[in-house]
Amino acid sequence: MSNIKNGWENIDEFIGIPGYGITSVEKFIKGRSATIYSKVRGIFIRDFIFKSLAFLFIILNLLFYVDHTTVMVLNVVLFALLILFAFIEIRYYRLFRQSADPGKSSKENLTSLLTYLERKFPLSTALRSTTYLLTFTSGMMFYFFIEYGYLKPFTAVSIFVYSFICFTGMLFGYLIDMKQVSYHIKHIKICLSDLNDNALAMASEAIELKRKKDVTVLILMQVLILLGLIVIVVILKAKIT
């Protein structure tokens, strides 16, 4: 197997493609764009795995808590939210894949990746942070059924602890993903400026054009997530205590 791959390693030089001679800088940049793509893709895949887990918990809860109307309603709400967020997430994932089409040149690839990560990624990260809320809440209900056979009543302290864990989990999830991506953004900017082109200026212009609109949508999304959390807490407190 390695013989086959080794033979292919020098294929560009072997054919002597006219004017194709890729420089080591370009090779490095191409490599970087592929690495960044796979890292960001990893973030999406991790989220899809957690969403699947939440889906599994919700389905099991719907089966186990069939006699508990309130818990059933709560799980139906969680299910609806999960489907809605998964649908939006898939849309973002498609946009991400389009932005990193390997058929493009390194410059185009990095420019569109930068535009995506600067413009779309914060919003999709805010959405992804809700996965924690969905997985934790459904997982908690599942745990209570397995351990006690019913959902234990919530006291003021347990509601506080539950809200604190949910909020911290979502916040940390958001911050960790954003921090990781901010490192990639920085790296892409360095790579683009190394290409000695107007690519960085063009990408910055495209990003600035829509930034204000994106910030408004992001704030609205965060308010909605917070409202969702409050609604779940209120349902839990009002019906289960």
Added chain:
Amino acid sequence: MDGSKRNKKEFVDLIENNKGIIHKIALTYSSTNADKEDLYQEICLQLWRSFSKYRGESKISTWLYRVAINTAISTVRKKNRYIETVELDPDRHYQVKDAEKLEATNNLMRAIYKLDNIDRAIILLWLEEKKYEEISEIMGLSRSAVSVRLVRVRKKLEEKLKKIENE
């Protein structure tokens, strides 16, 4: 800029950015330099003809591989020529410093030429690090068919390569 001019510019950029891919496909399906150049031109022509029909339903690279490979296969079928060795350009200064590496690539190409047209395309896409899903999309085969065929082709290629190296 009117539509046709923009189309033309987009197409020129597309060819410029992907000429490496087209050259590799041309090499995989022809050994002499003249044949390679002819096939390169033929692929570019077919890409231009179908460029206006490209609707963005698949990735541009997937579309490009699909058109280029289909063109290469149909051209080779028309010529029905059996390829045995690779013709190196006598005027070209090969940049591969290590003679062993040059020989390894030469041997690999000779082994690839011994495969049938479809197997050649599959191994080319695998060597280009394409995922099974993309190979199946380009070749119009199911993912499982690609997976099964790839295992078989790799084994066949290894055997042929070993035989050539021992010659």
